[in-house]
Amino acid sequence: MAATKDTVAAVPASRLSKEKLVKTHQAHLKKQDSSPNAPRPVKQPILSEAYPASAKSIRELEIIPLSELRAETHHRGKGVIVKVVSPPFVGAGAVSVVEDEFGNADKLAIYNQADSSILSGVPEGCVVAVKEPYYKNNGAENDFMICVDHPSDVILLRFTDPIIPEALRLGPLLKTAEDWKNAGDRAFIEKDFPTAVFCYTEALEASEDPTFQAPTYTKRAGTNLILGRYDAAKADALASRTGGPQDWKAYYNGGRAAYGLCDYAESNTLLAAALKLNPTNANIQKEHARCQARLHEEATGEYDFPEMLASLSPHSVHLDRGSFLRNTRVAESAHHGRGLFATRDMKAGELVFVEKATLMPNQYEPARASAALYALMVRQLCDNPSLAGPVLDLYAGADGVYERSGKEGTIVDGVPVVDIFLVERIRTTNCFSAPRATVENTAPSAPEGRQAKGLWVHASHMNHSCVPNTMRSFVGDMLISRATRDIKEGEELFQQYIPVKPLVDVRNERFREGWGFDCDCALCVGERRSPEAVLVKRKELLAAVEKLCNKKLPGRELIPEATIRSVDRLAKQLEDAHEPDVYDGIPRLTLIYPCNWLVAAHRGRKNHAKVVKYALKVLRNFGFWVPDENSVWDPREIYTRSGNASLMTVHVVAALRNLADAYKALGHDEMAEKCIEAAELGYMMVTGFKNDLATLDK
Template sequence: MAVVLQQNSDTMATTTEPPVAKRLTKEQILKTHNAHLKKQENMPSTAPRPVKQPVMTEAYPASTKSIRDVEIIPLNSLQVESHHLNKGIIVKVVSPPFVGAGAVSIVQDSFGNVEKLSIYNQNDSSILSAVPEGCIVAVKEPYYKHNGGGDGDYIIAVDHPSDVILLRFTDPIIPESLRVGPLLKTAEEWKNAGDTAFLGKDFPTAVFCYSEAIEASEDEKFNAPIYTKRAGTNLVLGRYDAAKADSLASRTNGPGDWKAYYNAGRAAYGLCQYEESKEFLEKALELNSSNNVIRKEYDRCLARLKEQETGEYDFSGMLASLSPTNVHLDRASFLRNTRVAESPLHGKGLFATTELKAGEIVFVEKATLMPNQYEPSRASAALYALTVRQLCDNPSLAKDVLQMYDGGYERSGLEGTIVDGVPVLDVFLIEAIRQKNCFSSPLSTVEDTKPRSPEGRMAKGLWIRAAAMNHACVANTMRSFVGDLLISRATRDIKEGEELFHQYVPVKSLPDLRNQRYKDSWGFECACALCSVEKTSPEANRNKRKELLAQIEKICNKKVPGREIIPDATIRTVDRLAKQLEDAHETELYDGLPRLTLIYSSNWLVGAHRGRKNWGKVIRYGIKVLRNFGFRVPSDESEVWDPRGIYAAQDNKTLMTLHVVTALRRLGEAYGALGQKELAERCVEAAEFGYLLVTGFKNSLTDLD
């Protein structure tokens, strides 16, 4: 489902106001609502559905109570801008819904009071995403607010999806005056209604009707095929928890149970529970060994288990299969090289369970949640909406997602608990988790490195294992993406038990700027080797480096190598300033560490001298580029060295980027031009290895041309 971001401008008040004296009449409310419905008829069906994304300063908790444990109150006792703790309302929907960021319906209580009800954050798989007229709903601890219209215009806003419950027509909690009795009388009629809805592709209604059929019947033989139908419908909707439960409930201890195990296997597969899926499918094959459909699903499951065990993937094949409409790869995660444990740095961290060599896969993780939305203005809202809706549909996901870091959000401790048949979901907690843990992901890192790749095309996703890693500017791993797979590789040799780090965001040259970003976004200050050292550098030196960098950037931004031949005078000026900047780095502090403020000038000088085919100086400044990223290189460009060895040292404190790959390519070009063929080839090999680290798997360097 396409989504667009729509910020919530509601305000919360903690004070209690007296009951509202003036409300719109039922006729006035319906007149306005019907006018909106008319406009809705003219809206294109393909228009993106807005998402009401929470504003964290307006957070209020989700109800953790059952509707049977709160006091049911009439609509006319609701107080404006109040969250009605320990209270609830039961109302009948008396209008078709207007569907926008939420589904707005007109509702009436047992006393004849009428008001607007807006239900947000429901999945399209739920009837609550657009409640049909005549249904009875209960709202726990409702929030009543001004609706932004004139005097008397109010609305009941349900942000938390677990705060609203669709009641069965025969539920005894429904007040007598709202009772209409079941719309259909017999289980057979409900079953037929479910079949009709399914054929019409109205799957939420089909699930509702099949549920009513099961409730209306006590005949196990009659119910078994209804469970099968509901299981199949839930599979279509992606409600795998419910599909698995229904599949197992449909068993009759006969040979026909192969279908129950087959559907349960498919449901477990949808939840990435491949071991369990294999067990179910094996039982299906025992009962129906000649069924090729089961065999195909079983083989697919075995392929996932092999990936899970070995970490062997056809990355190139996966890349070739990607398209803007096909980003979710049918692959398993490989996580056995890592474990989550307490970090001596802060909170949880990720640790190596085995010795890893530079370039080896640390882990490969399939996104728990990642919408196919690459527009920056919509990506965050899309991930938020997907997370809420998937946790509603598959409560088993809540355990892992809701334990993620939330930045200090105040929890009730009951999030994810099943109450009234649904998991308690606090949308403000979910948004806090999204903000602190999501990664930006291109369609593929390979494509993103190419010169003609469109800029800013990033999706947002949650990778739970990757989110457990702490940040370091000089990290020992590097991540890349292919579709919804995150690939982590070691950028140097790693010992068993060593904590693993990656960069949360691209590292800025100046320590105060990059650490301000970390504080603002995640509430920490980086304690990596580089940041720790730079804190000890005298303030006068830090200021001098900042001033010199600003001067260099001002000159270099006006003259870009590759677009023009750079004048000698400009090169000399930049060279002189770069030397001053280098001298401003304390030798004893920066030994073996990156000098980030020097990277820009050394890269620029490589390009400037390459444009003049001054190969000796290309080599000089190419080596400086590597040194400034923290790699151990010759102090003299005439010294014999092997560039392939720059990655392996376990004490490396380097910063790996695409610029390192480019510098190695330029060095290879320069050595080749000077007739040093063997050294040129070694530079190319080192560049290819670096490109593997950057992109996640082996790719041709010609992609960078």
């Protein structure tokens, strides 16, 4: 951990000269990647090295020369103002040679800036202020640099800012507002949108003429829309109004910006105002109709899920849909902080909510997905400060893991305070892994490990249970939550954070490591009643079964009777190791694998009565109510008769299908049909919407 007080470390006895710095920097520039469109690497934060972002204005800090910077120190209460004297070397960050008013030179490395920001590669000649700079060794003797991790810790100063020392002051590069506007137009044509925004800003600052400002605000609004800076685009659009008939452009751009923020109610209001002024404009009509469709989804929860699935492609997983959340509300929970609660009664299989991702990059490579989400979170929090409230309010780990300043997200020096270490804590404790579509992921042929990482703020408020009453699935960037059993109004809603492990100590160790809690669901509370010796015995028996079966399920091959008898014997011993008083009405997770194995083995031998026996055991071991194997029963009732501790998974669907096949082979056609109906309902819970059970065989 770096030193945090100026008194801890000394000023380096020797630093590289400006000439040496520039020479080395130019050599790096010559080797710079010649592929400007290649994705930039991301410098993800190391949480053990966390330090807070500065929440002070540069005007509150003591400005010091570069020569006073101390090695491995965060200079609290201090700041530096420097001019960039080299082009940037752009990699995971942007490294430039900088100089202060006294002629001292050093390196400045700026990380975590969005491509939409001019600070992602500061042009030569610009003046920047670094707040409470972190000065560190760069790995070689006498080689140091100012490292800016938090994007809000560095500020691009306007050329006329009075805080700039006289020796660094160049004055305005262009003389008139018209010159700046023309420069912005040129940058826009060249698709250098960050520079265009900078120039339009200078133009607006240089003019007080409303007839000049209005169209310039319109230009900046349009540019910010392209950059995805929707907060700024909306503000600029509304600032461009003059009170005349041409204000339709202002309302149109403002409506598009509000739509980009998924604020469809405000978007609808603004677009309706645009339509009133220009009722025949096809673009306004199209945007207004699109907004109306989102409002309908928000109000009704009506979606064409098959059409949504069909519209996905490797290059397009972000669906243009609204979020249906009205069945739920956020409130204080008796379990862990806040939770999600039902606002009405819901039946098993019913839609609980549908949420569009707040943030989800289209990146399904496991090695890159986490970094991509982190980078997107930082960018959007910088570009759209209105996201700060809902995102930064999320759980960031147990108390004391990372202390907040309370000023994260507030605007200081014109930019929101963004603490990258807090962002990373929020990402790791709240993100979900998402396949491109859950229904595709249930097929045996689905590629393993292809999961994106996303943040769904509303869903993040839901607490964990190993035996939850909801199940989530995905279609693109839409999260679908369905009830797995009947839910009463006011009841807290639960989800699984991660697939649960069969052994209570193993799964709770993961919960403690990731989220800082021990699960208090009915399953975990019940299993903790077992003596330690029984827990150990179950662990040993499960390991013996897995070793005997090589941790695989049989295919259609014929398994020797002797092997089946051995597995059956171990499964019986394992079943006997579950105390009836402890496991009454709760799952027996360690029994699921051996019973699934026995279902597959007997299916291969066409022993249909045994398939029925062990498929029923699979359902029982997931916590569902089942009858004696020879009793008459209705499989469609398992979701409503099983109490509050059943566990819904795709394996339950598979067990119901195996039951259907076995019943049909035994001549019980009516039971087979009921099993299929129960499987179809379960498969809808698993995949999010009604799908063909044949997908499970593909």
